[in-house]
């Protein structure tokens with residue numbers, strides 16, 4: 001029999017169609033095929049089980065990813081993070097003055113994912129299709145069953161200025177260094193190169209990231225200048241009426257250790273900033289500076305606004321629009337917001353985010369495992385701050401939270417503090433700092 005060219009074409013077309021049909025029946029294989037060019041699916045393998053996508057590999061997201069997989073082993077957990085490497089904010093004040101090295105602060109996302117059996121996906125989340133449960137990212141779309149947004153904070157310069165040029169100059173020339181990375185490097189260089197004069201720092205109002213950190217930073221940098229015998233003064237312009245946490249410990253350290261180095265100005269809300277003349281004005285005074293780091297108010301990470309899940313809270317603008325008991329986004333109970341982007345008045349700190357991440361994971365796992373809804377559990381704030389570096393002396397707070405029905409807010413419940421930095425107590429307190437950080441890194445990344 002003669003086989004024509006047309007017959008060959010017909011045969012191959014039928015064969016191709018048959019092959020496609022076989023492939024589309026094998027759903028496991030299909031799910032894991034590299035997506036055809038037309039679709040914009042992210043190239044992530046799909047394993048069986050409901051998919052939980054966590055955006056943000058910070059203190060909260062790392063905890064949610066680890067514990068969701070632990071509590072619901074069948075879940076397909078994907079952590080989406082825009083950075084390739086984790087850098088810790090806690091202990092970065094020590095790094096600024098060379099008390100710990102960068103290696104101590106930096107960690108490996110791939111190791112975290114391998115050790116805890118989830119997928120790390122390096123991409124920036126760019127939007128959320130809430131109706132169809134799809135996360136859009138710079139590297140493609142990710143369908144989800146549950147989504148956790150843990151993008152941390154953004155700076156909110158709007159309390160100081162609506163001039164974009166000034167805002168950009170503040171961001172670039174005088175960064176706050178309350179988000180890890182280049183800002184910290186710039187600040188470290190400023191501190192190292194400072195030849196004397198006035199170094200200005202600020203403490204914002206609202207519920208800002210890490211209440212004690214600006215006071216800790218002022219103390220440590222003052223100690224560093226003191227060791228270098230620099231003729232230097234740190235002016236700490238504090239928008240709040242008083243030191244916001246561990247007041248006794250910080251006040252006594254500033255008064256007794258840094259009398260000649262730190263000027264603390266409370267109730268000092270900034271009214272104008274002139275970067276050319278290097279002058280800052282408050283309602284009552286004006287301050288000249290030689291160098292500075294401006295820490296503005298904070299708000300929730302930009303992604304919340306892009307995704308349409310941001311709302312002004314009692315404390316800050318544009319934080320997570322969630323049910324404060326369940327962490328579920330209003331109207332979208334399969335989306336959660338966790339970490340510093342939350343609207344509750346918890347301390348915006350690492351330990352709070354870590355323990356809260358466990359609570360959020362427990363809630364998602366209960367839904368996946370079809371278990372009863374868990375009771376509300378308090379996050380736990382543990383925070384040890386250094387007040388000096390030579391020698392290292394510290395003060396600490398440990399607190400849980402309770403809901404005040406009358407005020408309709410959470411506040412500290414049964415806080416335990418040790419604000420004695422003098423003598424052996426202060427040295428012992430300081431020893432906890434590195435130990436605490438190491439145990440948290442081990443939680444997230446494994447050994």
Ligand SMILES: Cc1cc2nc3c(=O)[nH]c(=O)nc-3n(C[C@H](O)[C@H](O)[C@H](O)COP(=O)(O)OP(=O)(O)OC[C@H]3O[C@@H](n4cnc5c(N)ncnc54)[C@H](O)[C@@H]3O)c2cc1C
Nearest residue numbers: 056058059060082089090125152178339340348349350351
């Ligand atoms: C100087 C300093 C000292 C501190 N000291 C302490 C301390 O001693 N103890 C303590 O408990 N806490 C401390 N903190 C506070 C602690 O660092 C924060 O509270 C904690 O990091 C909050 O965790 P988070 O997960 O909410 O945010 P983050 O840790 O900031 O993580 C957010 C993550 O989301 C990612 N992300 C954001 N948007 C996107 C997007 N669109 N797509 C993908 N990824 C995205 C970011 O890259 C980031 O990795 C300190 C903070 C600072 C700045």
